[in-house]
Amino acid sequence: MKTFFKYLCVALAVVLSAQATAHGATPSGNAATGARLAQQCADCHGTDGIAPDDTMPNLAGQKASYLIKQITDMRSTANKRAGLTLSQDIDKEIRSDRYKFTRVGRSNEIMDSVVIDLRDRDIADLAAHYSRLSCATTRALTVPKSPTQAVRCKACHGANGVSRSSVIPNLAGQSEGYLMGRLQAYREIGRELSKKERRRNIMATQARLLRDDDITSLARYFSSLACN
Ligand code: HEC
Ligand code: HEC
Structure with missing residues (x-):
């Protein structure tokens, strides 16, 4: 089973990198400019x-x-939202939870005004800046026992919550409340989407059958891991 997930991850990483390239994103930004932005x-x-x-x-x-x-996706949603004062239907579609984490993009209204004017270069610079910062937190943490469900998460997000793919996010040391919120949102989407649609949304499939206490323990566990 573990091997199966590894293969799945490799295949996924290839697909996602191809997508990143298709977006014209260059991961070689200038960290110093990024720090100012x-x-x-x-x-x-x-x-x-x-x-x-x-x-x-x-x-x-x-x-x-x-x-x-993520930033490019949020920017394209912000652009659409800004240009859509007349079309209530499309606006509603963009606002729906379902739009949030599907391959179509990511939507977050708080981020709209921040990302709308960013150029591709700014985004690459910001990414270079943040990816180089140390994620070591000052919290004194005891790492809880790894939840049973975490086995399959680790196939993609890394054995210690630090992923080995540049397009799969690290979970180690991420904010606990944020992780919970994301998993709940993915679960909702997973329950709404058809089987065919779910195939295009890996995390909706992953989270669909999680119980509340699974989400709580997964979020607590991954947030308590040291991220470097
Ligand atoms: C007013 C608050 C606010 C500001 C300012 C803000 N953000 Fe955000 N950002 C958020 C919130 C809230 C989320 C979580 C959205 C969600 O849950 O979907 C987020 C999510 C993100 C994510 C996705 C993180 C992940 O792990 O998937 C990135 C990347 C990001 N922001 C980058 C930026 C950058 C770069 C800037 C500055 C140019 C910025 N944000 C400014 C509130 C803010
Ligand atoms: C087959 C690979 C795969 C598996 C298995 C997997 N994930 Fe993910 N996960 C991803 C990818 C890819 C993304 C980024 C999605 C995107 O680009 O929007 C992601 C995103 C996330 C995010 C959002 C992170 C952020 O910074 O916003 C969370 C939280 C998460 N996964 C938790 C989990 C948990 C918990 C499990 C186990 C129950 C799990 N994942 C299993 C591939 C996977």
Whole structure:
């Protein structure tokens, strides 16, 4: 079973890298320029990329290609949303949870005004900056026992929650509340999508059958792991 997941991950990484290239994203940004641009992100994501609020994602040490994909996706949604004052239907579609994490893109209204004016180069610079920051947190943590469900997560997100693929995010040291929120959202989407649609959304499939206590223990476990 483990081997199966490894193969699945390799195949997925290939597909996702191809997509990242198709977006025209270059993971070789300028970290110093990125650091200056990141000042506008600090209120929510922290001056050092460690979010002050547990429901906001930490960006420090996250994979550059993954960051580029998320920011680019949020920017394209923001653009669509801004241009769609007349079409209620499309606006509704973009706002729906289902749109949020499918391959179509990612939608987050809080991020709209921040990302809408970013150029591709800015996004690459920001990703270079954040991916180089240390994700070591100051929290004194005891790592709980690995939940049974975590075995399959580790096939893609890495044995210690640090993924080996540049397009699969690290989970180690990520904010606990943020991880819970993402898993709950993926679960909702997984329950709504048809079997065929789920095939295109790996995390919706992964989270669909998780129980509340699975989500709680997975979030606690991964957030307590040291990320480097
Ligand atoms: C007003 C608060 C706020 C500001 C300012 C902000 N963000 Fe965010 N950001 C959020 C929230 C909230 C989320 C989580 C969205 C979700 O749950 O889908 C997020 C998510 C993200 C993610 C996805 C993280 C992941 O692990 O998937 C990235 C990347 C990101 N922001 C980058 C940035 C960058 C770069 C800037 C500055 C140019 C910025 N943000 C400014 C609130 C903010
Ligand atoms: C087959 C590979 C695979 C498996 C197995 C997998 N994931 Fe994921 N996961 C991904 C990919 C790829 C993404 C990024 C999706 C995107 O680009 O939007 C992701 C994203 C996430 C995110 C969002 C991270 C962020 O920073 O926003 C969380 C949380 C997550 N996974 C948790 C889990 C958990 C918990 C499990 C086990 C129950 C799991 N994943 C199993 C591939 C996988």
